[in-house]
Amino acid sequence: MIFLKNFYKKISLFFSSKEFLLFWGLFLFFLAFLILCKFFKIEFFWILFSFLVFSFLLTIISWNSFFKGRRTLLEKIYWTQIIEFLVDPVIAYDKDFYIVVFNKAAEKFFSLGKEEVLGKKISPQKVNDSRWQFLCQIIFPSLAPAVRVEGKFKNFEIFKIIFDDPYRELKVYFGKIFDKKEGTLGFVRVIQDLTRQKLLLREKSEFLNIAAHNLNTPVSEIKWGLESLEKMLPDSVPPQVKKLVLKIKNISSNLTEIIDDLLNVVRIEEGKFGYQFKKIELNQLVEEEKEKWIRIAERYQVKIYFGSQKKEIFVFCDPGRIKIVLDNLIENALIYNVKNGEIYLKTEVISEKPFALVSVKDTGIGIPQEEQEKIFKKFFRARNALKYKTEGIGLGLCIVKNIIERHGGKIWFDSIENRGTTFYFTLPLKKELIPPKESLIT
Numbered sequence: 001m002i003f004l005k006n007f008y009k010k011i012s013l014f015f016s017s018k019e020f021l022l023f024w025g026l027f028l029f030f031l032a033f034l035i036l037c038k039f040f041k042i043e044f045f046w047i048l049f050s051f052l053v054f055s056f057l058l059t060i061i062s063w064n065s066f067f068k069g070r071r072t073l074l075e076k077i078y079w080t081q082i083i084e085f086l087v088d089p090v091i092a093y094d095k096d097f098y099i100v101v102f103n104k105a106a107e108k109f110f111s112l113g114k115e116e117v118l119g120k121k122i123s124p125q126k127v128n129d130s131r132w133q134f135l136c137q138i139i140f141p142s143l144a145p146a147v148r149v150e151g152k153f154k155n156f157e158i159f160k161i162i163f164d165d166p167y168r169e170l171k172v173y174f175g176k177i178f179d180k181k182e183g184t185l186g187f188v189r190v191i192q193d194l195t196r197q198k199l200l201l202r203e204k205s206e207f208l209n210i211a212a213h214n215l216n217t218p219v220s221e222i223k224w225g226l227e228s229l230e231k232m233l234p235d236s237v238p239p240q241v242k243k244l245v246l247k248i249k250n251i252s253s254n255l256t257e258i259i260d261d262l263l264n265v266v267r268i269e270e271g272k273f274g275y276q277f278k279k280i281e282l283n284q285l286v287e288e289e290k291e292k293w294i295r296i297a298e299r300y301q302v303k304i305y306f307g308s309q310k311k312e313i314f315v316f317c318d319p320g321r322i323k324i325v326l327d328n329l330i331e332n333a334l335i336y337n338v339k340n341g342e343i344y345l346k347t348e349v350i351s352e353k354p355f356a357l358v359s360v361k362d363t364g365i366g367i368p369q370e371e372q373e374k375i376f377k378k379f380f381r382a383r384n385a386l387k388y389k390t391e392g393i394g395l396g397l398c399i400v401k402n403i404i405e406r407h408g409g410k411i412w413f414d415s416i417e418n419r420g421t422t423f424y425f426t427l428p429l430k431k432e433l434i435p436p437k438e439s440l441i442t
Contacts, residue, residue: 084103085104086103086105088105088191089105090102090103090105090191091106091135091139091188091189091191092177092186092187092188092189094185094186095184095186098119098120098121099117099118099119099122100119101188102114109191109193111131112131112132112135124140124143138191141159141161146161146162147159147160147161148160155178156173156174158171158172160194167195170194170195171194172189172190172191172192173189173192211262216263219256223253226245226252227249230242230245230246233245264324264399268399273321273402273403277407277434278317278319279314279316280315281312281313283313285322286345289327290345293327293330297343300334300339300341302333302334302339304343304345306344306346308347309347310347310348310349313348315427316428316429316431317427321403321406322403322427328399330343330345330360331396333361336365337363341364343360344359344360344361345358345360350426354428354433355426356429357426358424359422360423361420361421362421366416366417366418366420367415367417375397376397376411379394379395380394400425404427405435406435408428408434408435409426409427410425411423
């Protein structure tokens with residue numbers, strides 16, 4: 001019985017498709033012609049001739065419509081099956097909010113059966129029903145506790161919905177279903193559950209935070225003890241002892257930098273890095289950084305130069321955070337440079353744009369072409385950089401990128417292996433260009 005019901009449904013759907021409209025139109029026209037022939041007693045020859053002509057036309061149309069209709073039906077079946085077995089919940093509804101698509105993943109996600117939902121109208125009032133509340137909040141995001149728009153396009157929108165009790169974070173892809181002739185037919189929502197991913201990220205951040213804080217205290221004490229020991233060493237102590245103490249002190253300093261980077265990453269991931277934006281003179285800031293690094297550069301046999309397009313360039317930034325950016329970029333330019341190499345610091349104002357541009361150029365080893373797209377990722381270090389320094393863990397450029405993006409700027413680079421690298425970043429000249437909220441690390 002079920003087989004016959006499904007067969008009848010498919011046949012009805014097939015013959016009612018728009019590809020058969022011309023067939024049914026000619027068929028009705030021919031029936032009307034036969035009735036008129038009988039009524040006006042037209043000769044049999046003309047009836048037969050007309051019948052053959054119409055039969056020929058109907059055969060061609062039917063044949064063409066059959067294959068077109070079959071192809072359309074198969075396409076509908078394919079798309080139905082694809083949507084049905086997607087791992088993400090999919091909901092589609094018409095302009096009057098009647099549900100027309102509700103796949104298996106949606107059934108499981110919302111704890112609602114397909115037979116309960118399909119063909120039913122969803123209204124905001126259903127939010128008061130505990131069984132329908134979650135579905136209503138997805139279809140009507142204004143009813144959800146917190147919504148954040150991620151991106152808007154012509155017929156497409158991405159936003160996040162966050163629930164507190166219990167915690168859930170969802171990414172919703174919302175699009176219009178439209179036809180060129182009829183306009184908007186309905187809407188579709190595809191839901192991606194980010195809850196587990198975010199909880200794991202939070203657990204990882206908590207672990208790194210606890211580990212870094214627990215390491216920070218003993219390392220600071222070791223560093224303080226070594227500095228005190230270095231001052232108390234008498235002149236009679238052998239040079240090897242002084243050298244060893246200095247080496248251990250440098251190792252503890254490197255370990256402190258690694259712990260600080262870990263803590264910074266955790267703060268950025270939690271959106272708690274903290275910024276204090278104010279108007280500053282950029283050239284003075286870069287000049288101070290150059291003077292700080294110029295003595296260190298002498299040990300690497302590298303020279304540092306600084307030039308500016310203008311005498312003064314005022315930007316809105318957090319000077320402490322921009323010093324972190326410059327420290328990372330200049331340190332990398334020193335470490336991965338060559339003997340008698342050079343570093344060029346430059347500032348300028350971008351024409352026709354309210355941003356200042358800062359560049360740090362070196363004459364070092366460069367970044368391999370195949371690894372350049374990974375350079376801002378956490379814990380990544382290029383293969384040719386590994387032999388130069390092993391103390392770092394590859395967090396510096398990741399932190400730098402997030403600091404610049406928090407300022408509303410951009411960072412990028414040009415690099416040729418064995419020729420050198422130039423990093424560029426922009427800073428806003430106007431306060432209103434700074435994003436209102438701290439974004440999570442990427």
